[in-house]
Structures are given as C-alpha cells and as structure tokens.
Amino acid sequence: MTDILAANNAVADTLRRRWRQAGIFTCNLMGSPGSGKTALLERTIAALAPSVRLAVVEGDLFTRKDADRIANQGVPVVQINTRGGCHLDAPMVEQALQELNPAELELLVIENVGNLVCPAEFALGEDARVVVLSVTEGADKPLKYPLMFKEAAVVLLNKVDLLAYTDFDMAAVREDIASLNPHAAVLPVSCRTGAGLTAWYEWLRTKIRQKKSPV
Amino acid sequence: MTDILAANNAVADTLRRRWRQAGIFTCNLMGSPGSGKTALLERTIAALAPSVRLAVVEGDLFTRKDADRIANQGVPVVQINTRGGCHLDAPMVEQALQELNPAELELLVIENVGNLVCPAEFALGEDARVVVLSVTEGADKPLKYPLMFKEAAVVLLNKVDLLAYTDFDMAAVREDIASLNPHAAVLPVSCRTGAGLTAWYEWLRTKIRQKKSPV
Numbered sequence: 001m002t003d004i005l006a007a008n009n010a011v012a013d014t015l016r017r018r019w020r021q022a023g024i025f026t027c028n029l030m031g032s033p034g035s036g037k038t039a040l041l042e043r044t045i046a047a048l049a050p051s052v053r054l055a056v057v058e059g060d061l062f063t064r065k066d067a068d069r070i071a072n073q074g075v076p077v078v079q080i081n082t083r084g085g086c087h088l089d090a091p092m093v094e095q096a097l098q099e100l101n102p103a104e105l106e107l108l109v110i111e112n113v114g115n116l117v118c119p120a121e122f123a124l125g126e127d128a129r130v131v132v133l134s135v136t137e138g139a140d141k142p143l144k145y146p147l148m149f150k151e152a153a154v155v156l157l158n159k160v161d162l163l164a165y166t167d168f169d170m171a172a173v174r175e176d177i178a179s180l181n182p183h184a185a186v187l188p189v190s191c192r193t194g195a196g197l198t199a200w201y202e203w204l205r206t207k208i209r210q211k212k213s214p215v
Numbered sequence: 216m217t218d219i220l221a222a223n224n225a226v227a228d229t230l231r232r233r234w235r236q237a238g239i240f241t242c243n244l245m246g247s248p249g250s251g252k253t254a255l256l257e258r259t260i261a262a263l264a265p266s267v268r269l270a271v272v273e274g275d276l277f278t279r280k281d282a283d284r285i286a287n288q289g290v291p292v293v294q295i296n297t298r299g300g301c302h303l304d305a306p307m308v309e310q311a312l313q314e315l316n317p318a319e320l321e322l323l324v325i326e327n328v329g330n331l332v333c334p335a336e337f338a339l340g341e342d343a344r345v346v347v348l349s350v351t352e353g354a355d356k357p358l359k360y361p362l363m364f365k366e367a368a369v370v371l372l373n374k375v376d377l378l379a380y381t382d383f384d385m386a387a388v389r390e391d392i393a394s395l396n397p398h399a400a401v402l403p404v405s406c407r408t409g410a411g412l413t414a415w416y417e418w419l420r421t422k423i424r425q426k427k428s429p430v
Contacts, residue, residue, distance in 0.1 A: 033353075034352025062358070084332075115333075134351065145329070147299060162351065
C-alpha cells in the first residue's frame with residue numbers, strides 16, 4: 001500500500017506542475033454516493049461557464065451517466081470508468097488529460113467516485129479538495145470518516161432544503177469539522193434550490209484569480 | 216488483489232461452516248454512509264430482540280458511535296475499527312467472534328463500513344447480503360454501483376418518508392435492480408416512521424427459521 005501511494009504521489013506531483021504552468025485551478029470533488037456532487041457541478045457550470053473556461057473529469061465505476069449530464073451543459077468533459085475501482089488515482093487523471101487542452105482552461109473539476117473513504121488517500125495533484133456532505137446523511141459523518149474532512153479546503157453541506165425533515169445538527173457538525181480541520185470553509189447549500197451557492201461561486205472565483213496571478 | 220480475495224474467501228468459508236453448525240442466520244448489512252444501516256438495526260432489534268437471540272458486529276473506520284447505539288438496546292455488540300480501512304474482511308469478523316458465543320445466537324448482523332463499493336468484494340461467510348439505499352441518494356445508484364446490488368438478497372429503499380421531497384423514481388430503480396439481480400427482494404421502508412418494516416422483519420424471521428431447521 002505504501003508503494004502504491006508513493007507511485008501515485010509521483011504522478012500527482014507532475015500533474016501539479018502542469019496545473020501550475022498552465023495557471024489552472026483544480027478541484028478534487030469528493031463525497032458519498034448521492035451527496036450531490038454532479039448536481040453541484042451542474043449548478044456551478046451554469047453560474048460560471050459563461051465567464052470561466054472550465055472542464056470536468058468524471059470518475060465512475062461504470063456508466064457515462066454523470067459525464068452525459070455535464071456534456072449536456074456544453075463544457076468539455078472526460079469520463080473515467082474505474083471498472084469497479086473505488087477511487088480515482090493520478091495516472092487515470094493523467095490519461096484523461098490527453099483529451100483536454102489545459103492551456104485553454106482556468107478551472108478543472110475532477111469528480112471522484114462516490115465514496116467517503118478511499119478517494120481521500122489518493123492525491124490527484126489538485127489545488128483543493130472539496131467534500132460534499134448532504135444533511136440527509138447525518139451529522140455523525142465527519143468524525144466517522146475523518147480523513148476525508150481533515151484535508152478538505154471546503155465542505156459543502158448540501159440538501160439544506162431537506163434540513164427541516166432531518167435531525168441533522170448544523171452546530172455540532174460545524175464543531176466536529178473544525179476539530180478535525182480548523183481551516184475548512186463550511187458552506188450550507190442546496191443544489192436543488194440554489195440556496196447558499198453564491199458563497200461557493202465566490203470562493204471558486206477567488207481561487208481561480210489567485211492561481212492565474214500568483215503573488 | 217486476487218491473492219487478497221482468495222485468502223479472504225478461505226476464512227469466509229470457515230466462518231460459513233461455523234454459522235451452519237450453530238444454526239445462526241447471518242446478514243452482511245451494507246450501504247453508503249448515512250443510508251440508514253444503524254437506524255435499521257435499531258428498529259430491527261426493538262422488533263425482534265424480545266423473541267430472537269441476536270447479536271451485532273459493527274464495522275467502522277474509527278469511533279464506537281454505532282456500537283454504542285446498539286449497546287443501548289441491550290444486545291451483544293462487538294465494534295471493529297478498521298483504522299481507515301474501507302471494508303470489513305473475514306479475518307476481522309473471525310476475531311470479533313471471539314467476543315460472542317455463536318451457540319447462543321439465532322441471528323448475527325454484521326454492519327459493514329459505509330461504502331457502496333469496496334465491501335461488495337469481501338465475503339464474510341454471510342448467508343445474505345442486505346443493501347440499504349436511501350431515496351435521498353438518487354435512483355441512478357444501482358447501475359452506477361452494480362456489484363453491490365448484483366449480490367444482494369434484499370435491497371431496502373430507505374427514507375421513503377422523504378420521497379415526496381425528492382425526484383427518486385421508484386419504478387425505474389426497481390427495474391434497474393431487477394435487471395442486475397432478478398431475485399432481490401426490494402422493500403421500500405422508512406426507519407424513521409417504521410413504514411414498510413414489517414415485510415423486512417418477516418423476511419428475517421423466515422430466514423432464521425429455515426437456518427435453524429434446514430430442509
């Protein structure tokens with residue numbers, strides 16, 4: 001396992017250099033199955049694509065369902081099928097890049113396999129890890145799946161339109177995330193209604209700007 | 216990976232023989248984080264424990280949160296912490312069994328790590344795999360995570376109390392599950408309201424009876 005991670009990290013480092021040269025901001029988007037990662041991407045593309053040159057890499061075990069949803073919005077998308085594999089790794093992303101032109105992009109979002117465990121172990125050269133946790137999953141998840149939350153730059157608490165029908169404790173989950181990772185931005189959102197998403201778009205725009213013109 | 220699975224299967228076979236000798240029915244309970252596996256167990260214990268001698272093995276990466284919820288109901292429970300590992304394997308279950316007395320039991324439920332991918336690859340000697348999919352996760356999940364559904368004896372479609380607030384297509388998901396696995400029983404339930412759970416309890420009671428007195 002140590003060897004596998006070391007080999008992955010070596011490729012992730014070369015990817016990171018490529019993003020830096022090209023001035024692209026890259027996100028590794030992670031979360032449980034059905035947390036709302038693809039719905040977040042659909043909203044984000046609708047909000048940003050007119051002014052931001054972006055592309056998406058879609059990770060799934062099988063099917064092109066998510067890539068088709070993204071392609072419907074007219075942005076470049078590459079589907080990676082892991083054929084049962086539980087996470088993306090850096091070599092898969094390197095291969096997918098052959099179908100994209102990084103020099104033309106400002107933002108690349110890599111949607112990982114729906115899984116709150118394994119993807120956290122595999123760096124993809126990303127600038128930021130973004131975790132989507134839906135309130136219907138329950139407030140106990142950060143402490144139960146700590147690695148995913150420890151390394152997240154942003155945690156989106158999705159499906160707040162359903163909050164009233166759950167026993168999700170927003171204050172407790174914020175406290176638990178802060179105990180694991182005091183620097184994470186925690187943003188309650190609804191990808192169904194659009195609530196809260198402006199803060200996410202602003203976060204992304206700021207990061208894209210900083211990446212293009214590093215201090 | 217082939218070697219790892221072969222070694223796991225060898226231990227799973229010895230577990231299967233032990234369950235058969237003891238006449239215990241065993242379930243491997245799987246599903247995404249927050250699908251409602253522990254809530255299902257709480258309901259099931261409340262309904263069955265007065266008349267059925269049961270115990271629980273709880274799999275989690277870290278924490279005793281789930282085991283504490285089960286212990287509160289007064290049934291024997293053993294917590295396995297995988298320390299970050301994404302699934303239970305047969306040797307972990309074999310070790311946990313040292314804290315239980317199979318000869319005293321009729322039902323053992325093994326709650327796997329919350330993960331719709333990796334646990335499907337590791338046999339635990341179980342009689343039946345039971346998958347919990349919550350309607351808030353979306354109807355596209357069976358085709359996106361097929362292995363989990365191909366080998367399930369029962370698929371519980373949980374959180375139907377939230378159905379009206381989602382776009383979950385019950386007919387489509389039934390069709391997709393049937394295309395992967397025509398023999399799976401598909402039971403819509405709510406572990407919050409109790410709706411639909413009688414069919415699940417009846418399924419379990421029948422299986423327990425059959426295991427004790429095989430034809």
